[in-house]
Amino acid sequence: MNIESALAADIQAVLKDLYGLDQGPKLDQTRPEFEGDFTLVVFPYLRASQRGPEETAQQIGEALLERSSLIASFNVIKGFLNLVIQSGNWGAFLEQHWDQDRFGFGTPKTEKVMVEYASPNTNKPLHLGHMRNNFLGYSLAQLFKAGGYDVVMANLINDRGIHICKSMLAWQRFGNGETPESSGLKGDHLVGKYYVVFENALREQSGPAIEAALQGQFQHENQVVQTRYNQAWTKLQEAKEEKQIAKIKDDIKELVRNQSELMLACQSMLRDWEAGDAETLALWKTMNGWVYEGFDSTWKRMGVSFDKFYYESDTYTLGKDLIQEGLDKGVFYLKEDGSVWIDLRDDGLDEKLVQRGDGTSVYITQDIGTAQLKYEEFAVDRSIYVVGNEQDYHFKVLFLIMERLGRSYAKGMYHASYGMVDLPSGKMKSREGTVVDADDLLQEMVDAARETTEALGKTDGLPQEELNALYESLALSALKFFILKVDPKKRMLFNPAESIDFQGDTGPFVQYSHARIRSILRSAPADWTQAPEAEEAMSETEINLLKTLAQFPDTVNQACLQYSPALVAQFLLDLAKAFNRVYNEHSFLKETNASLMKRRLKMASMTAHALRNALNLLGIQAVERM
RNA sequence: GACCCCAUAGCUCAGCUGGAUAGAGCAUCUGCCUUCUAAGCAGACGGUCACAGGUUCGAGUCCUGUUGGGGUCGCCA
Numbered sequence: 001m002n003i004e005s006a007l008a009a010d011i012q013a014v015l016k017d018l019y020g021l022d023q024g025p026k027l028d029q030t031r032p033e034f035e036g037d038f039t040l041v042v043f044p045y046l047r048a049s050q051r052g053p054e055e056t057a058q059q060i061g062e063a064l065l066e067r068s069s070l071i072a073s074f075n076v077i078k079g080f081l082n083l084v085i086q087s088g089n090w091g092a093f094l095e096q097h098w099d100q101d102r103f104g105f106g107t108p109k110t111e112k113v114m115v116e117y118a119s120p121n122t123n124k125p126l127h128l129g130h131m132r133n134n135f136l137g138y139s140l141a142q143l144f145k146a147g148g149y150d151v152v153m154a155n156l157i158n159d160r161g162i163h164i165c166k167s168m169l170a171w172q173r174f175g176n177g178e179t180p181e182s183s184g185l186k187g188d189h190l191v192g193k194y195y196v197v198f199e200n201a202l203r204e205q206s207g208p209a210i211e212a213a214l215q216g217q218f219q220h221e222n223q224v225v226q227t228r229y230n231q232a233w234t235k236l237q238e239a240k241e242e243k244q245i246a247k248i249k250d251d252i253k254e255l256v257r258n259q260s261e262l263m264l265a266c267q268s269m270l271r272d273w274e275a276g277d278a279e280t281l282a283l284w285k286t287m288n289g290w291v292y293e294g295f296d297s298t299w300k301r302m303g304v305s306f307d308k309f310y311y312e313s314d315t316y317t318l319g320k321d322l323i324q325e326g327l328d329k330g331v332f333y334l335k336e337d338g339s340v341w342i343d344l345r346d347d348g349l350d351e352k353l354v355q356r357g358d359g360t361s362v363y364i365t366q367d368i369g370t371a372q373l374k375y376e377e378f379a380v381d382r383s384i385y386v387v388g389n390e391q392d393y394h395f396k397v398l399f400l401i402m403e404r405l406g407r408s409y410a411k412g413m414y415h416a417s418y419g420m421v422d423l424p425s426g427k428m429k430s431r432e433g434t435v436v437d438a439d440d441l442l443q444e445m446v447d448a449a450r451e452t453t454e455a456l457g458k459t460d461g462l463p464q465e466e467l468n469a470l471y472e473s474l475a476l477s478a479l480k481f482f483i484l485k486v487d488p489k490k491r492m493l494f495n496p497a498e499s500i501d502f503q504g505d506t507g508p509f510v511q512y513s514h515a516r517i518r519s520i521l522r523s524a525p526a527d528w529t530q531a532p533e534a535e536e537a538m539s540e541t542e543i544n545l546l547k548t549l550a551q552f553p554d555t556v557n558q559a560c561l562q563y564s565p566a567l568v569a570q571f572l573l574d575l576a577k578a579f580n581r582v583y584n585e586h587s588f589l590k591e592t593n594a595s596l597m598k599r600r601l602k603m604a605s606m607t608a609h610a611l612r613n614a615l616n617l618l619g620i621q622a623v624e625r626m
Numbered sequence: 627g628a629c630c631c632c633a634u635a636g637c638u639c640a641g642c643u644g645g646a647u648a649g650a651g652c653a654u655c656u657g658c659c660u661u662c663u664a665a666g667c668a669g670a671c672g673g674u675c676a677c678a679g680g681u682u683c684g685a686g687u688c689c690u691g692u693u694g695g696g697g698u699c700g701c702c703a
Contacts, residue, residue, distance in 0.1 A: 356701045363703050504651040512665045589662045
């Protein structure tokens, strides 16, 4: 039991004795301007004590001083009872944990957790938005592992559909047999290139027709298409609001675009794919293969990994049996055209389509099926989906559906929703070429790390291989820390110029603190643990370091509960700062008192463990020197 | 139009389930390396917590409304 919870237990007993209250007290850290370690706010107990705030605080303080061996003294300011911990307790805390490798981690639990993240489309290379997803997902998985859970990291790859066919068609027509080998391009970038080629060709091909259609000129042999256009055109004439006009124009553009020769060929290719056409499948496999090779190297470089891959080409037909089950149970209902719906208006949502009139799946149909599949394969108690917040509504619907279908695992489903990454210029838009490519960004960061490190010259003499690994680690820690220290739920701004900063509240700052400790420990005399225990009182900065360390277990716990690696990042900054203050104020190896040296080295060692463990929770490898 | 999320220092962000005089980093300015890693430490400057009400002994935090920003409401995924 740690000091804080032991103290809380003592206070609870006192409150029961004095006022007959039976509730756990809430303790705060005492603000630095006051004397004390923990503060109890007594306002909530005034009713029970029948006294004023100061008197109540005094009374509780006196009773506590008598009862608890933890307390050295107390002081009362208004309704605040500041408690000073017997300094010996901090020594005992240090003694107990300084050499514990897994300090802060939870005890093993039987609960099984699946974290699904990454989940890319196979038509474009990864970009900055994916990186936030990947870093969050991997970190959440590490957090739950640290919390003692059995974790499966899953990746559901969207490897089929019209967007994949676009790349395939463009390559077929304009590729001249280009391959990653022949072009020297990374596979995912090569396929992405043809996706862009397709979009450009499509724009060229359908541009004039769109222009004409927006002027009211559109002729099509298909009567249905013609009617839809005519209706839209009529609406456009009547529309007054700017927003509405833009929407109708978009509809018309899409209608015309979909009738272009390229789009028709693309749709035909998708039908061939679904029919199992050998040639189409072969091309699909080849090009997806290139993409996977590219993704694998990017994931590896980003330091993320997966235990299980799902592919939409396998799962896109799933869920139909559950649709039938839902119809039988009366959870879903049929419309005249044969489409299947669920009415979620009781839960404040809308009616939602779950299967098309022709019996084919929509997005959510697959998700229903995949949820069931995950449960059957892994018996997961908790299933976490790391997906952007633009899908908040979708997951609300999905989880409600699973609940209404009576799935026991529905309550364990959670959408780890995160905000978009904005650039100083605004939203990333692939059409405007403002996306930040993952591979480019990684390389820029590595180059920056090398330049900074070389300029400082502290690593001279290390073998090149080690240096390269160091640059990778430092670059990654800067990037991951920059992204993970922000509350996942909030949208965040990524300024490429500033993110490369290695000073202040950054990953390299934490790494630096760790490397500095490791350097001390490497140079420590072999027999330092032999010295007698120190009797001297600790300084305030030393106690502050131990207080910060003591918060690690609770931080891990809270980070799991809130699905927020940001809490760990903030803790890392607190801890590194707390240590750096001690470092600045006291000596370690230069300390002439052997007992004090021993105590400080224990603190250094414990801090290094905690830093390394917490960094690992963010998916960052701690470096030994820098 | 309906619903969801967000708004804290010039900039980027913390602020735990309501608690004392709202905190960091960057930027600007001042100090500290012949001593264990200065990617560090210490200090200064900088705030009507978007606005208006309300609940409370106490509100950046909870409720209502307003404004501003983003998202969703596709038989796209």
